[in-house]
Amino acid sequence: MRECFELRNSDAGGRIGELTVPRAGVTVETPALLPVINPNLDTISPRRLAEEFGAEILITNSYIIYNTDDVRERALSEGLHDMFEFPGAIMTDSGSFQLSEYGEITVTTEEILEFQADIGSDIGTPVDIPTPPDVSRERAAEELETTKERLEVADGVDVGDMLINAPVQGSTHPDLREAAARHADSTDLDVFPVGAVVPLMNEYRYDDMIDVVAAAKRGLGADAPVHLFGAGHPMMFALAVAMGCDLFDSAAYALYARDDRYLTVRGTQHLEEIEYFPCSCPVCSSRDPADVRELPDREREETLAAHNLHVTFGEIRRIKQAIRAGNLLELVEQRARAHPTMLDGYRTLLDHADQLEATDPVSKGAFFYTSHESARRPEVLRHRQRLERLSVPDSVFLTEGDGDGPEKYEAAWRVKPPFGPFPRALSKSYPLTAEVPTRVDRGALEAAAAGVTRLVESSPNSEFGLGHLDWPAGVLEALPESVETIDLTESHRS
Numbered sequence: 001m002r003e004c005f006e007l008r009n010s011d012a013g014g015r016i017g018e019l020t021v022p023r024a025g026v027t028v029e030t031p032a033l034l035p036v037i038n039p040n041l042d043t044i045s046p047r048r049l050a051e052e053f054g055a056e057i058l059i060t061n062s063y064i065i066y067n068t069d070d071v072r073e074r075a076l077s078e079g080l081h082d083m084f085e086f087p088g089a090i091m092t093d094s095g096s097f098q099l100s101e102y103g104e105i106t107v108t109t110e111e112i113l114e115f116q117a118d119i120g121s122d123i124g125t126p127v128d129i130p131t132p133p134d135v136s137r138e139r140a141a142e143e144l145e146t147t148k149e150r151l152e153v154a155d156g157v158d159v160g161d162m163l164i165n166a167p168v169q170g171s172t173h174p175d176l177r178e179a180a181a182r183h184a185d186s187t188d189l190d191v192f193p194v195g196a197v198v199p200l201m202n203e204y205r206y207d208d209m210i211d212v213v214a215a216a217k218r219g220l221g222a223d224a225p226v227h228l229f230g231a232g233h234p235m236m237f238a239l240a241v242a243m244g245c246d247l248f249d250s251a252a253y254a255l256y257a258r259d260d261r262y263l264t265v266r267g268t269q270h271l272e273e274i275e276y277f278p279c280s281c282p283v284c285s286s287r288d289p290a291d292v293r294e295l296p297d298r299e300r301e302e303t304l305a306a307h308n309l310h311v312t313f314g315e316i317r318r319i320k321q322a323i324r325a326g327n328l329l330e331l332v333e334q335r336a337r338a339h340p341t342m343l344d345g346y347r348t349l350l351d352h353a354d355q356l357e358a359t360d361p362v363s364k365g366a367f368f369y370t371s372h373e374s375a376r377r378p379e380v381l382r383h384r385q386r387l388e389r390l391s392v393p394d395s396v397f398l399t400e401g402d403g404d405g406p407e408k409y410e411a412a413w414r415v416k417p418p419f420g421p422f423p424r425a426l427s428k429s430y431p432l433t434a435e436v437p438t439r440v441d442r443g444a445l446e447a448a449a450a451g452v453t454r455l456v457e458s459s460p461n462s463e464f465g466l467g468h469l470d471w472p473a474g475v476l477e478a479l480p481e482s483v484e485t486i487d488l489t490e491s492h493r494s
């Protein structure tokens with residue numbers, strides 16, 4: 001068990017956890033947002049981030065500090081905490097990003113980790129190789145070997161009680177990501193950034209991003225805190241949390257503000273285009289867009305950055321509440337409607353329903369069926385798997401109706417889309433208490449039919465009938481031929 005990370009609640013792959021950062025003497029509740037501080041110019045001071053926005057942790061770049069003489073001297077003499085006047089935890093990046101942008105940097109993992117420890121960082125980072133998406137397997141594998149070597153070096157450097165990041169690379173090759181994660185997990189390092197996903201997010205490739213995270217998660221233990229490195233747009237936090245990410249860092253709040261861009265959980269808007277602020281943060285409730293447009297550059301940037309941070313932290317709180325309430329996937333479904341590429345991300349998340357099922361609680365508040373994607377949720381999958389373990393009478397009428405069906409059947413079980421069949425005694429247990437729209441869609445019926453099929457195939461000695469309410473022929477055709485089907489629509493109406 002990793003001592004620095006403790007899990008509290010989970011929902012799908014998402015979790016509320018506590019990251020203990022010994023050097024800072026603080027515990028950070030996850031999912032957490034790390035605002036990015038540029039040591040050379042801060043839009044909103046670190047102290048304000050803590051006091052006004054409740055930031056418990058931030059991230060800054062040790063390589064920039066290392067290469068800026070006056071900042072380096074200050075950092076070495078005062079330490080980052082005093083220099084930034086920040087009471088929470090401070091994570092430092094190593095310059096790997098600069099490496100990916102400019103091709104080389106002039107520092108080794110050992111040097112930069114010791115420097116990070118010297119300036120008082122609480123969580124340091126080795127110099128890994130951020131392999132971009134879509135490169136050949138050969139290149140990804142070769143660069144991964146270098147990253148692994150750097151992690152082993154990092155594992156041996158004496159940095160006191162500073163925690164160390166173990167970045168997981170491997171480009172868009174899932175097997176390499178998984179192997180990289182397994183290797184990182186085998187070290188004594190502490191926090192696990194999934195690296196080089198920024199190009200995927202810049203191109204709105206949320207489907208590929210989810211595949212990459214899912215692969216990394218397969219190689220990591222459940223007790224490994226996972227950082228989606230470079231992800232700062234609140235629109236995709238719920239999706240990433242549901243796949244198991246715990247930490248996010250945002251430079252976006254400041255960078256977007258600089259370009260007059262206004263973040264929302266449904267995407268980004270330009271200040272020019274906004275007539276009414278769709279937000280009730282202190283910034284937006286005290287002025288309207290026209291007022292903000294009139295502000296001088298510096299003040300306008302700071303004002304927008306403050307809103308961007310409010311909406312970003314607000315989304316993190318909403319996600320935590322959703323995990324507590326057990327409706328994280330319903331939040332993901334809402335967010336998925338913001339952009340078609342987000343919907344791709346959500347659909348890809350559901351491709352990993354078996355992986356999510358492993359951490360999804362057996363019982364939650366309520367299951368709301370809010371789109372045909374709901375039929376692929378891990379709760380539905382789990383119910384279907386559970387059917388194989390139920391004891392089944394010799395002959396059963398599976399029915400959407402209230403009656404017992406033809407007399408020849410020994411017992412009657414209920415059928416409820418999208419779950420499928422179950423003994424009536426289970427009607428009041430989760431997730432069969434689900435709220436499902438009366439106007440059922442085909443996705444739910446197909447899932448229910450898959451449940452019937454699973455039950456029939458796992459009980460070869462029993463006979464089955466199905467009483468359904470006007471299921472389309474295409475759905476009925478998918479059932480095993482041995483199942484007698486009766487349309488109950490007429491009798492149900494009368």
Ligand SMILES: [Zn+2]
Nearest residue numbers: 279281284307
């Ligand atoms: Zn606002």
